[in-house]
Amino acid sequence: MSDVIIEEGQAATPASEYKTGRKKADAITAVVLLAFAAYMIAESLSMPIQSQYGPGPGLFPLGLGMILAVLSIALFWDGVNPKVKDKPSKFQNKRGLLSSSLVVVGLVGYALLINWLGYLLTTFFLVLFLMGVVARDNLKTTFITALSVTILLFLIFNVGLGVHLPKGPLGF
């Protein structure tokens, strides 16, 4: 129950460098959603809407597809209606988008490699990639963190929970 000196402070989250663009993004999203709604409706119509004892498997998705289509059209209208005021985009900047995309690249690589390399090596490389390439940390911190995270996860899942995870060519 000792006293402690703490440090107070505040966060400063930078604003987006795009001053407009929300409406355009809404219009594009609406078109994608409308296409998706069309797919839902087409697929639902290929299933029975009514069965002998009641509604068939196509009824509920058909209803959902139709509601989605109406909502997509309404969203599209908001995106192109000149009376609706545009707002700054929520996308920060190109560098931010690149960092987020690299997280996905790392995960895709993880999913592709795990059955080949085993989960321990793949996890080590994933953390190495995320810290070294995405966060651009120095080599020493990157290496120590990658090793610590891998060991910690090994202790949780293998030792603690006894879960069987894919092993690599080296037997771990």
Added chain:
Amino acid sequence: MDFLDKLLLGFSVALTWQNLLFCFIGCLLGTLIGVLPGVGPITGIALLIPVTFGMDPTTALITMCGVYYGAMYGGSTTSILLNVPGESSSVITCIDGYEMAKKGQAAKALGIAAIGSFIAGTFAIIMLNLVAEPLAEFAVTFGPPEYFGLTILALSLLTGLAGKSLKKGLIATIIGLFVALIGADTFTNTNRFTFGSMQLVDGVSLIGVVVGLYAISEVMENIEEPAKRIFFQARVKFKDMFPSKEEWKRTMPVIGRSTITGFLVGMLPGAGATMSSFIAYSLEKRISKNPEAYGAGAIEGVAAPETANNASTGGGLITMLTLGIPGGGSTAVMLGALMMHGLRPGPLLFENQPEFVWGFIASMYIGNVILLLLNMPLISLWVSLLRIPYNILMPGIIALSAIGVLATDNSITDVWVMIVFGVVGYMMKKLGFPQAPLAFGFIIGPLVEKSLRQALTMSRGDPGIFFTRPMSAVLLVLAIISLFSPVISKTWKNYRTNHLNANAISG
């Protein structure tokens, strides 16, 4: 069984060493999650699903609930000390909490947040104890039409409250309901939307969707531009955490009112902790004799939201346990996790699994005491954790997510699902779509469709059944009102303004 018997049964389950240990671990992790900005309680609970998968369901839920409660406690720390809410339900705490910290009263703000949370948490558990079973007994009388009405009401409440745009909230709900449809239809065994993949016949993995939607998308957003913290020195002493006699007198009625407000708001599906804290704060400000003090470092301004957000957790759990309808994102994920354990929350749970229900409720009393002990004397530990750079936290979250998802079913498909929903969640954040309705729709989607189809089978296809049965009619009308109330109130306001303006001109 009377109240005492149930409580004794509950404590006999909760006081086993495993349950005590995991209750402590859950509270510890929850506080940590609440303290760390960029990791929310839903992410924490989602990441725990694979870790708790092999456990007994009672222990698993006790751990998850510890996280849920702990995050509410821990979230106040960063709000008060850094002006950065650890999670959304502590946003409002920043206003007066940070002002108090700037005046050198950080310890007192942290103290009242912990004390208020403890009182509210305990009240909520007592109410859960008293209200849950009668509500469950009432809900047993519900047939498919009533259940359909109830799920639609829950969806409309959540959709209406989740984001700024009703259209986007509805779209997110529809997508969630659609994702729930993927796989073999349980009535006819017809494959739906499986894109020819055998892996999707069993449906889309809950853990993949939830971890992707919350954990991965949160990291993707935070890594773009991690918030920069500007630090300056201040001192927090443990003995300063207790309010003075005069402050006690002022804050106790606030804590009492906010507890009730938080609990009642928490019971509404979709309202959750964030809404409770906002309502309690604005209510207290409105009835205060000294409203100008709010925003300038009023102790009541910290007590109200922190009390309400903890009281709401108990309210949210009532609907989840008794009706199988979650109160918000966190309880929706817990509901999903319970279903993975083979339990079906709903009215029959109290009859079929009394050890589970009462053990879980009893563990919440214990968890609440653990949290008070963790938060008051160990504040130094939590504050030091604020120094962990996001660069180190981020790969840990990603690696834990990936292995956790893989470990649940040993299926790479689940990892792909997680990646896809990580991207979907990120795009939703950027395009202004709320994520909670998608998760909510996905989790209760099967129940919505099942009750709809069973009801229509009962009526031989006549949709009139939903309106001829009083309870389902009331629930559906309430759903329509709740969904369109913002539009109705806006139209009414515009009409009144125009009407008054016209009168002023003609007068």
